[in-house]
Amino acid sequence: MAKDLLLELGMEEIPSRFVRGAMEQLADKVGKWLTESHIPYEALQSYGTPRRIAVLVRGLAEKQEDRHEEAKGPSRKIALDDKGEWSKAALGFARSQGVDPAELYFKELGGVEYVHAAKSSIGGETAALLESGLAPIITSMTFPKNMRWGSQELRFVRPIRWMAALFGEQVVPFEIAGVSSGRVTHGHRFLGGEVELSSAGDYVEALKEQFVYADVEERQALILDQINRLAAEKGWSIPIKDDLLEEVLFLVEYPTALFGSFNPDFLHIPKEVLITSMREHQRYFPVLDSEGRLLPHFVTVRNGNAESLELVARGNEKVLRARLSDARFFYEEDQKMSIDSALSRLESIVFHEELGTIGDKVRRIRDISLSLAEWLKVTDLDKANVERTAAIAKFDLVSQMVYEFPELQGVMGEDYARKAGEREEVARAVFEHYQPRFSGDAVPSGLAGAVVSIADKIDTIVGCFSIGIIPTGSQDPYALRRQAAGIVQILLEKKFSCPLSKLFEIALDVHQKAGLLKRSEQEIRINLYDFFALRVKNVLSERQVRYDIAEAVMASSMDDIASVVRRAEALTAQAANAGFKTAVESFSRVNNLAAKAESADVDPALFTDPAEGALFKAYQRAHADYVRAFEEGNEDQALEVLATLEQPITGFFDAVMVMAEDERVKTNRLGLLALISADFRQFADFSKLVW
16 A cells, blocks of 8 residues: 655755755655665655755555566676586676575577576565665755754754654654654744644645645745735736745745835836845835836735734835935945046956956957947947947946946946936947847847947957866856857847857957967867857757758858858758758769869860750859859748759769769869859758758
8 A cells, every 4th residue: 555755854944045956856866766766656746945845755655666687697608617617707696696606597698698697576665665765865965055053963954953754654763963753843933833744645734724835836826826916906017037936935934925115216216226126135026007117116925924914014114215225325326436437447356367357358348349340331420339338338347336236237337327428329238238148138229239249248258268268068157158149149130240250350369469368369269169159059959940950051151140040941941842852962962072073173165965064054054143142141042043953963963974084074074063062062061961
């Protein structure tokens, strides 16, 4: 008969950012242990609150499965010695399997006899296995930060105060750090009390009676429902950020949403400042009207019931008033600082010990931005905006507001720049040059912001690569992958005609002149191409491009990212056409033979068969149309043009032997194929396509 298993660890308050990982880790370890121990179960559910992590296993068998196994050992030749006795190898095999040598036997596999050992074991009682198995699971857990307490040697996320361990109605006895397991759990610290569980299955409902919602999904649904009902009742819009919701979720055990207000006079401060202050300091949800304007209210979630909510609201209002007063002070003090004085202070802030100060970085960004603007042939006004944006883009890093809330960099820069009389395009670009900040974020709307954003990001990437900081595995302390992805996203969405080679050349030249390159320029360039290739592959994958098509177009060239995407999409569309496979086969045949050509020179006077002249004329017509379509960015049409060569190519191969005995004829035919192959290879390496 199956029973439920409960394992709960009660602790001092766990940091909210650790709870989900801890509960999932415990569930994963318990599940793996049960599987490895051959103990069947029906389902496993994890639970977590600020004071506990728990696992409830449903339908756990009362004993291990009986096992019957057969192990294969050495061959007969090795297993027997010259006298026909068991060799050392066979005896060692028997010992390793825990069987008597007399029980060994031979079985034929693939025409060769091998010694075998049969092992059978009767499953042990689950209750006994749990007694010895649960404690090691718990003590093997790891956390981002650990602590010790009292005289205990155990390092854990927080001190363990109680442990509930029940297999059905039976306590699973064990001890960790001086705490013995039992059937007692604890409810809400202030509203609940001790709960003596009669069986494991009572866990969730018993805790609810003591003001604890242990089920994370249920607790989250309760929070969202209360906030949404409050919004509907008041006619508000309450934006809910996932990271704030996650934090609040693991700060409470019995959630009750409430609202409070603050002085409308604070609304003259940018709403981003007020929202950030409420979220970061107090974990409050901001309140907006239907037009998206911030209202002088906030919503918070109490870890308790609905008693005395007005008193709780007033207490929160008092705390928030002090926080917003600090924000107002920082905001007003920052505006007394001129942009020039802020820029001079950047000279004393180190960006990286090998790459200089933020001031040095700003000058590099300016040089890269201006070179990129020249390449893009922007107007004089746009160039002036780019230059000014690059010069002042980082000035708000020395503001008190950004010091207090680093996530407001750019936000405050835009506001302060506008108040200092900068052009609107420049003020907006100071904020936008940080975009995209994360996957899915918008790219800069203006040209200045986009150019400076690319310059800032490529400066960081090239600088790090030049001193040997290249992301490996999951390590990427300078977020270089995100910045490279941002460059790719901007180039695509802004339709900038800037090859990666040119971008790398501009940045490397700036770093070379600054004397910052610690590695060879060629080596860095290779690393950059490899690094950006992975970002381009991600873009193609997100667009549902097949892996082989992605490989084919990138093997041809990935310098122009927009062209890579268009070629991949054109190939994806044609791949659905059953007849296109025949065209690709002819392309590949041309490419294979063209690789043997010494040049792409063709002399029509050496043609000996009409099929040669027909193919040459078809190529001349197609080449002009292909080049025009390709240069216009119409890769769909370019591929269609290439496909028209299929029949002339087939006719050519049917009519002539390319590797003719006459050396001049052979060379001429190979040259013709090399001429055609150049267009094919510019589009894609068709040999990489999989059918």
